[in-house]
Amino acid sequence: MTETPNPTSTGWRQELTAWYWPMLGGLAMVLLLQFGVQALWQWSLPFWLVIVLYLAFAAGLSSVLGRLATEHKTEKTPVHPASAWPVSGPIRYLGRYSVLFTFLPSSLLSILNPWQLTQQLKQLAGQAKVHRRMRGHYDELDSYQNKAVYRLPFAGEWLIFNGGLTPGTSHSWDVLAQRYAYDFVVADVSFRRHRNQGTRLADYFCYDAPILAAADGVVVDIQDGINPAPLVGFAVCDFLCRHFAGNYLVIQHADGEFGVYAHLIKGSITCKLGEKVQQGQQIGRCGHTGHSTEPHLHFHLQDGISLFSSMGLPIRFQDTLVDGEQKTSPVALERGQRVEQPH
Numbered sequence: 001m002t003e004t005p006n007p008t009s010t011g012w013r014q015e016l017t018a019w020y021w022p023m024l025g026g027l028a029m030v031l032l033l034q035f036g037v038q039a040l041w042q043w044s045l046p047f048w049l050v051i052v053l054y055l056a057f058a059a060g061l062s063s064v065l066g067r068l069a070t071e072h073k074t075e076k077t078p079v080h081p082a083s084a085w086p087v088s089g090p091i092r093y094l095g096r097y098s099v100l101f102t103f104l105p106s107s108l109l110s111i112l113n114p115w116q117l118t119q120q121l122k123q124l125a126g127q128a129k130v131h132r133r134m135r136g137h138y139d140e141l142d143s144y145q146n147k148a149v150y151r152l153p154f155a156g157e158w159l160i161f162n163g164g165l166t167p168g169t170s171h172s173w174d175v176l177a178q179r180y181a182y183d184f185v186v187a188d189v190s191f192r193r194h195r196n197q198g199t200r201l202a203d204y205f206c207y208d209a210p211i212l213a214a215a216d217g218v219v220v221d222i223q224d225g226i227n228p229a230p231l232v233g234f235a236v237c238d239f240l241c242r243h244f245a246g247n248y249l250v251i252q253h254a255d256g257e258f259g260v261y262a263h264l265i266k267g268s269i270t271c272k273l274g275e276k277v278q279q280g281q282q283i284g285r286c287g288h289t290g291h292s293t294e295p296h297l298h299f300h301l302q303d304g305i306s307l308f309s310s311m312g313l314p315i316r317f318q319d320t321l322v323d324g325e326q327k328t329s330p331v332a333l334e335r336g337q338r339v340e341q342p343h
Contacts, residue, residue, distance in 0.1 A: 026060075027111055029053075080168060082161070082336055085191040088294045089198035089233025099235045103293055107237035110291075115242045119308070123175075126309030130176045134311055141180075141314060146301075146330070147254035148215040149318050151279060152341040153261060153299050154286070155210065157321075159187040161296060164334040165314055171300070179312040181260075181300030182333065193294060199233040201288055204295040209286045211297055213251060213277045214259055214317075220305050221250035224269050226289045235293045245298070246290025249283055250305055257313065258305055262298040263289050317341075 030053045034045050045053070083096065091098045110116040142165075152158070162171040163182030171181035185193050186205035194203040201207050224247045229238035238246075248262040249269060265287035271277055288295040304310035316330035321340040333339055 022108075026056075026108070080335060085187075087235075088193050088204075089235065091234045099293060103235040103237050106239055107291060108239075110237065110239040110244070113239055113241075116239065116244055119244055122308040126306065127176055129309050130311050134176070141311075144314050146313075146316055147257055148217070149279075150214045150253070150301075150315055150330075151212075152317055152320060152339060153212050153214045153259075154184065154297065155212065155341065156186070157338055157340040158184045158206065158297075159191070159193075160333055160335050160337050160339060161185045161187075162335055165332055169335040171298075177302050177307060177310045177312050178300055180314045181298060181312060184297045184299065185294070187338075194233075197233065198294075201228060201232055201295060204232075204288075206286045206297070207288065207295040208265065210282045211261055211264065211284045211286055213279055213281045213283050214299070214315075215251075215253040215279050217251040217253040217259065217277055219249060219271050219273055219275050219277060219283075220252045220258065221248075222269060222271075222273055223248050224264075225266060227266055228288045229290065229292050232288055232294065237291050237293075238289070241290055244291040245307060246292060247284070247287065248290075250307075251277060251283070252305070253301075256303050258302050258310070260298070260300050260302060260307065263287055263292045263296060265289070 033053065037043055037045060086092060087096065087098055091102060094101060111120070161183040162169075163180070164170055165180065167173045170179055171183060172178040184206070186209070187193050188205075193205060195205070196203045198204065223243050223245065226241050226243060226247050229241070229246070230236055245260075245262040247264040247266055247269065248260060249264070249271070251259045251261070253259050261284060263286075264284040266289065268285035268287065269283065271281075271283055277283060286295060286297050301313040301315040302310035303313055314332060316332050317327075317339075318330050319342065320327050320331055320333075321342055322331060322333065322337050324338075326342070
């Protein structure tokens, strides 16, 4: 029998269409062109032209594959109000879709970075592995009950910039490990996330804020030593860094529940591998490292240690203020909500 396509069962294939095939296809096309020019005219394309052609081929493939995928969709995802939030930094003068001109092209260059290329290939293999394991079981995640009791991983009021339990609010529905991830920022009443022009890290309200353990646990993975992403305020992807998640921690909070805290400031991680941490303990500081468009905290729960071959898990937070309303039972959060952990 053939499997009926649906958002849960085809997630890793959609990720292939949206990201990996354009990158690999664009690279293959420019290499073939280079070899052809060399064989026919004994001339090598200059490096700058190779990069330009690669970006053009990858963008073209992404557009074509995206249109083909859209034609086969039966439902259209409604536009979220967050699409009207202001863009951070001077890049905002290019309009709502300014990141299409900066972050996406620069992220395509990550295929030239051997560390990030390896990570992308591991993620590609991991996606397929997770899908095989989860086939027929995705719906069970709708009723998943957390084994640990979780609180928000920060103090004060923060805004959920990305995240939710549905494709329309999800951080990255097609990236299975990050399906239920959250991006947290601090924003004013008009949803601006920084003061001044936003060209300095210190301009951002959440930058350098303490990040806290969401539950008791044991540190099982650490990445540190990565510098801030370049050109803050211009949404340039750091395609030269050693890890796309920047500086991060993975904490095992329960059997089969691992919390990932990413994009932390270099040198701010306060615990060591194998160390036990307590809920509410400071473990790092909010930063702008790895593939980050602006300073923020990326946080998600997954069922294994690996960032590449784990399945993301829904997470419900205990005793949380959501848009000023006290929630007495564990609650799943959603993009656009302002959340705070009462003392």
